Amino acid sequence: MGWNTLDDMELAGKRVLVRVDINVPVENGAVTDDTRIRRLVPTINDILTRGGKPVLLAHFGRPKGKPVPEMSLRPLVPALQAAFDVPVSFCADCRGPAAQAAVAAQASGTVLLLENARFYAGEEKNDPELAAEFAALADVYCNDAFSAAHRAHASTEGVARLLPACAGRLMQAELTALKQALGSPARPVAAVVGGAKVSTKLELLGNLVEQVDHLIIGGGMANTFLAAQGIDVGKSLCEHDMAEIASGILAKARDSGCAILLPSDVILAREFRAGAENWTATTDQCPADAMILDAGPETVARITAVFAGSKTVIWNGPLGAFEIPPYDTATNAAARKAAELTREGQLISVAGGGDTIAALNHADVADDFTYISTAGGAFLEWMEGKILPGVAALETRKTESAC
Structure with a gap:
């Protein structure tokens, strides 16, 4: 040890x-x-x-x-x-x-x-x-x-x-769980990274693309990566000034043999509030006055397929604005699939971070993951390779x- x-x-x-x-x-x-x-x-x-x-x-x-x-x-x-x-x-x-x-x-x-x-x-x-x-x-x-x-x-x-x-x-x-997840993991390894901003998780993303086989990017930070590829994300939360850095991470992933999974379809709305009208569309169909608030069903199917083909999953951050239904749909579905595979003994699942724990509790699957870290900053710095x-x-x- x-x-x-x-x-x-x-x-x-x-x-x-x-x-x-x-x-x-x-x-x-x-x-x-x-x-x-x-x-x-x-x-x-x-x-x-x-x-x-x-x-x-x-x-x-x-x-x-x-x-x-x-x-x-x-x-x-x-x-x-x-x-x-x-x-x-x-x-x-x-x-x-x-x-x-x-x-x-x-x-x-x-x-x-x-x-x-x-x-x-x-x-x-x-x-x-x-x-x-x-x-x-x-x-x-x-x-x-x-x-x-x-x-x-x-x-x-x-x-x-x-x-x-x-x-x-x-x-x-x-320490045992973290070593099992990244130190000497069973492969393939998939990582889920969500949350609002790329700028807060630059070191994390940079380290993961060299450590994992699949990197699933969700939440607001996914919009920054979509925008970096020339996709109009309307009024969505997006760090347009991080486009060059996002492109660099995508290039580093290609060089490292890490497959990046970004949303291919999304849930859109013109207002971020409970009960607001929302609809599903492909990522290139976001109107200028709308915002992306969750990943769509096609994207969820792709994520769960990655989970089914993986041996280890590390999770930090939600896939959408899970606090307000129905924008919790993608996070709930993906979390429940990871939990199901863990219960069946097919997957080692390690998760951490405040929003992550809240999201997994919201999906009622936190007890089914292999390990849930409550460490916050220490968990994030460990994922960054520090x-x-x-x-x-x-x-x-x-x-x-x-x-």
């Missing part, structure tokens, strides 16, 4: 500093969605079962290096306690005498939550002194926050180089002796 997991670590009697992502929505002092918290349960249970003491280190919001009461982690204690089913104590600091005293007083079979690491400016600056203070609180470092692994912060990169380090169960699952500092720091520890 290239990095240690909890299986490689001696945990009995050890203080385990666990970097977690509990940046969850809170309203009126209560957690409204505990999904990220529940996904930590396997790691916490494993540490407790093997006699370790989990000390949670996390961030919340963007306090910009100073204490902000509204961004304290204290309100999360009840949700953590409910998920872990063990006592959870809270320390109003994450460094210094208070944190040291809290760690020293922690009883076996309990969890300790430290205050927001971003209350210190040194966190996002990867300050060596702050990383050393974090390291002084524990015997073992466990990173279970893949969603923060693309940041070289004191709690994700700095401290990992100062203690025997490993990936938690959530991080392990994420080295993630939080993962690289764990990899450097593999050659060293575990606790």
Whole structure:
């Protein structure tokens, strides 16, 4: 694998500093969605079962290096306690005498939550002194926050180089799934990239055309590629100033042997609102006063045929304006086909990104994909082929002796 997991670590009697992502929505002092918290349960249970003491280190919001009461982690204690089913104590600091005293007083079979690491400016600056203070609180470092692994912060990169380090169960699952999808995938590999703008996913597209066999481009960014080929897209969302770059990506795909799939038919409307009149047409039949809001049935048939002939699918972004029916039709149909093939054992399907998760939940198929990443920026940077500092720091520890 290239990095240690909890299986490689001696945990009995050890203080385990666990970097977690509990940046969850809170309203009126209560957690409204505990999904990220529940996904930590396997790691916490494993540490407790093997006699370790989990000390949670996390961030919340963007306090910009100073204490902000509204961004304290204290309100999360009840949700953590409910998920872990063990006592959870809270320390109003994450460094210094208070944190040291809290760690020293922690009883076996309990969890300790430290205050927001971003209350210190040194966190996002990867300050060596702050990383050393974090390291002084524990015997073992466990990173279970893949969603923060693309940041070289004191709690994700700095401290990992100062203690025997490993990936938690959530991080392990994420890295395993991503390696399965692009690192050493079963081929053919198809990638779905949707969303509004080409400009936000240039590095992603540039990397994928050299990694996958089929690249399916949807959403607003597909309009930019159509326009680059001289097709009039009317009032559609389109970055006309990106035409030359889009043409370059198409040329790079041809050189790499990657087949690009763009819409051949589309759903058109003159207004973007629920109930507006809409119709299906080929891509070259968009009136000047209309806009493309979804891929058409012919395009969906081509996409599902690619899925049926693939072994791996990576998905980031919807195919249309799925928030308003019927412009969710293409995304729903393609997602359900990928889910069906996954259930039948014919396809490995990995998806990630906020809009992607919302779209797959909307299609009611998220549970049927092989793996759904909630990592957001880290997932995108991994798809772009970038080295993630939080993962690289764990990899450097593999050659060293575990606790």
